[in-house]
Amino acid sequence: MGFGKVFIATSVDGFIARDNGSLDWLPAPLDGEDYGYAALMDSVDGIIMGRSTYETVLGFGEWPFSKPVVVLSRTLTAADVPEALRKSVQVSNVAPSTLVATLREQGWKHAYIDGGQTIRSFIEAGEVSELTLTRIPILLGSGIPLFGPLPESIVLRCEYSKHYPNGVISTRYHAL
Numbered sequence: 336m337g338f339g340k341v342f343i344a345t346s347v348d349g350f351i352a353r354d355n356g357s358l359d360w361l362p363a364p365l366d367g368e369d370y371g372y373a374a375l376m377d378s379v380d381g382i383i384m385g386r387s388t389y390e391t392v393l394g395f396g397e398w399p400f401s402k403p404v405v406v407l408s409r410t411l412t413a414a415d416v417p418e419a420l421r422k423s424v425q426v427s428n429v430a431p432s433t434l435v436a437t438l439r440e441q442g443w444k445h446a447y448i449d450g451g452q453t454i455r456s457f458i459e460a461g462e463v464s465e466l467t468l469t470r471i472p473i474l475l476g477s478g479i480p481l482f483g484p485l486p487e488s489i490v491l492r493c494e495y496s497k498h499y500p501n502g503v504i505s506t507r508y509h510a511l
């Protein structure tokens with residue numbers, strides 16, 4: 336059974352943040368619409384995110400996750416995690432497949448994978464089975480990319496697509 340689920344907003348030209356990390360182009364919630372985020376969170380046992388995404392989330396002030404988080408980093412250690420988060424946030428620098436094996440042993444069935452570099456390394460390791468793209472109708476021109484080179488193509492099956500009144504299109508793919 337596939338382990339990793341990606342759920343991420345991208346510009347039409349495939350960026351997940353501006354060059355400076357800004358997310359000012361993401362739409363405000365539309366009449367409480369969450370584009371499927373709560374359902375995705377309900378379906379996972381925890382979150383694996385890259386250090387850059389972790390730092391962005393820390394900058395929001397209030398920690399938004401009630402599920403365990405693994406932060407991938409070769410520069411942070413457990414001591415860098417604020418005391419208040421140490422029960423729910425761990426730091427790891429092991430390879431994606433090794434981390435997945437460890438988390439499965441701990442009972443995790445699915446993880447939400449977040450952050451561009453992190454998503455790419457999990458895709459390359461074959462550890463992403465579901466990919467939901469929330470495509471925002473904007474061309475950023477440049478920024479932090481979601482996708483990059485792959486050793487070989489990965490065929491996807493589109494299993495759901497929804498067009499929202501504000502022009503956002505949410506599409507869920509499965510890796511075959």
Ligand SMILES: NC(=O)c1ccc[n+]([C@@H]2O[C@H](COP(=O)([O-])OP(=O)(O)OC[C@H]3O[C@@H](n4cnc5c(N)ncnc54)[C@H](OP(=O)(O)O)[C@@H]3O)[C@@H](O)[C@H]2O)c1
Binds near residue numbers: 344352429430453
């Ligand atoms: N649009 C959206 O929905 C959305 C969602 C999430 C994030 N974002 C934005 O995307 C940006 C972050 O994306 P990003 O591509 O820069 O990267 P990221 O994956 O969040 O973070 C990259 C960092 O994670 C660590 N890392 C990644 N893969 C690793 C591995 N296999 N082993 C060990 N460490 C690993 C490294 O940290 P070290 O350098 O510490 O070693 C690397 O520098 C932020 O601006 C964030 O706000 C947007």
